Structure formats: C-alpha cells, structure tokens
Amino acid sequence: MKWRLVELEQHDAYANMAIDEAVSEGVAAGTSQPTIRFYTWKPSAVSIGYFQSLADEIDLDACRAAGVDWVRRRTGGGAVYHDELGEITYSIIAPEAAFPKGIIDSYRVICGWIIDGLAGIGLQAEFKPINDIIVNGKKISGNAQTRRGGVLLQHGTILYDVDVRKMFSFLKVGKDKLADKMIAAAEERVTSVTKQCGATRDELYGALKTGFTSGKEFEVGKWTETELSRAKELSASRYSSDEWNSQR
Amino acid sequence: MLCLPTFVGGVPIHMICRASEKVAGGKLVRLELEHDGSRILRAKITGDFFLHPEDALGEMEKSLAGMQINASEPEFSSTLAKVVQSESAELVGFSPEILAKLVVNAIATCEAGENK
Secondary structure (H helix, E strand, O other): OEEEEEEEEEEEEHHHHHHHHHHHHHHHOOOOOEEEEEEEEEOOOOEEEEEEEEEEEEEEHHHHHHOOEEEEOOOOOOOEEEEOOOOEEEEEEEEEHHHOHHHHHHHHHHHHHHHHHHHHOOOOEEEEOOEEEEEEEEEEEEEEEEOOOOOOEEEEEEEOOOOOOHHHOOOOOOOOOOOEEEEHHHHHHHHOHHOOOOOOHHHHHHHHHHHOOOEEEEEEOOOHHHHHHHHHHHHHHHHHHHHHHOOO | EEEEEEEEEEEEEEEEEEEEOOOOOEEEEEEEEOOOEEEEEEEEEOOOOEEEEEHHHHHHHHHOOOOOOOOOOHHHHHHHHHHHHHOEEEEEEOOHHHHHHHHHHHHHHHHHHHHO
C-alpha cells in the first residue's frame, strides 16, 4: 500500500473536519490514496466528540468572545481545545482492512507511530488504552477513530505547548468554585512537549513525520481538485452548520 | 443526577430525568430520559465514549422509548444488548449494563422527587 503524505497545513475547524471526510469518501471510492496528513487550526477551536452534547461541553460565549470556533467531529471521544500554536494534529485515512479489526489494537498500531515520533525528540511515551498516549504518566496525545464505509479515520493531537487555564476557559468544566483545584489537577494529568524537553515545534513535526512514515512506501502529495471541492461543500453544508454542531 | 418536571397549566405531565457516570477505566456517559410516569417517552445518550457503527446509538435510544419505567435493570440491559447485537455494534468505554444502571438511577431520582 502506497501512502500519500500531505505536509503540515493550517485550516479552520470546519475545513479540517471536511477534508477528513472528503478524503474518507475518496478512499472508500478508490479515488483517493491512503493518506497521512498533519495540520493545525486557525483560528483556534474546540472540537467535540460525535456523541457529546454541545451545550454540555463548550462555553460558547467564551469562545465567541475569544474568536474561537467550535465543531463536532465524526469521531467519538471528548472535547479538545486546539490552540493555533499549541499542538500538531494528524489524520490517518485508509482502508479499514489495513489495520487490526480490534478497535484498541488499531489504536495501538497508529499510536505506535506517534510514540516512535516522540522518541525522535527524546521522549519515552507509551500507549494508554483506550485512546491516550502518556509521557512520564501524563497525557500528551489524545486520539479518536471512526470506521465507516470500510474506511478507518483516526485523528489526534500531540500537545506542543499547553495552557490548561486557557483550555478550561472554553470548556464547561472548571467554571465553578473548584476551578483552581481542577486546573491544578489537570496540570497533574496533562503535559506537552515544552514541559518535557526543549524540542522546537519544527523538530516535533519532523520527528512525527519520521515516526508516521518509517517503514512505509509513501510519497508527498497534495489534495486533488475533487477532494478540495467536496471538502469545501462539506465545510459549508455540514461542519459550519448549527444543525450538525448542535445535533446533541 | 438531575430530575426536572415539565408543566402544562401548572400540572406536571412529563418528567425529564438525568443521570451520568464516569465508567472506571472507561468514558463518561450521560443519560437524559423523558417519561410520563408510566413509560419512557424518549432517551438521549451523550458522552465521550466510542461506538462503532455510530448510528447504533440512535437505535439504542429508540429501544428504550416505550419501555415501562418500572422495568428492571436486567430488562433495560437486555433490551440494549439486543440492539448492540443486531447492529453488530462495538461499544468502547461503556456498556449496556452501565446504560441500564443509569436508566434505573435516573428514574429513581425522579421518583424520589429530587431537584423538583
């Protein structure tokens, strides 16, 4: 299987989720190559899991005031604050048959690529089921997966620099009198590359690329016109719509 | 857990009950139920869990609608498990048993009159 690597791009939340779906459709139809992509979010955004309630999870007023977007993912899992400069996100989109049938087993395979990447900047990371990667006992990466139409999509974030207080300001947790305690507790549970080593964001990205592509046949590629056109359509009709984002 | 009555002309007609649980080693599951004192009218399940295929959740919610609110926890669990089986669904981070427990807890909270 020959992979396409689409190098680090920056999009808004709706386009990021729409590209994942457009490429998933292409892989299902046999018109898109299995794809590894890296991206960031501009403006910063909060994504929620497919089964989460928008109202329960996101402080929409705080997001509006800060110019932070929000979007519902196609994947399950929890709410994530994607800081424009604080993380690198990846997506893997490929035929389901290329991965173990077991959900946790397939997380383990793809998370292994992240772990290999983090090793490249000197971090010893480990997979923590169900869907996390930890360094020194603290979460540095969260991941989420869906399988539809014979295609596996897994996306996830690798935290480069995390500001827990800022993160919580956009989520519904941490708004009560225990906020300071919750922030302290979260700081005990979450870490980032900057907290663990002196690697730059470029060095992290380079190491992740190596971790994801090592041992694979791949070529650096671009989106096709069909993919871009479909992504634009999905961004407008689905991912930026209240109907989609407020469905639960 | 939370339980809120809805009113028409000052008379409660439906009860909206909620329960949630962070599953040990798993995910957070929230359940919202509406019932009329006899039967469940609708159910909404939310949380940070995973479920493949995702569409199975709607079928699980539908399976609870119409059930007697005094059904037992094993009956709720069995109903949900049948949907899981028929949809060939895989639940990650929660289970039919957890959901059944939440249904019973949510209804019991309403009956206890909490948060009215």
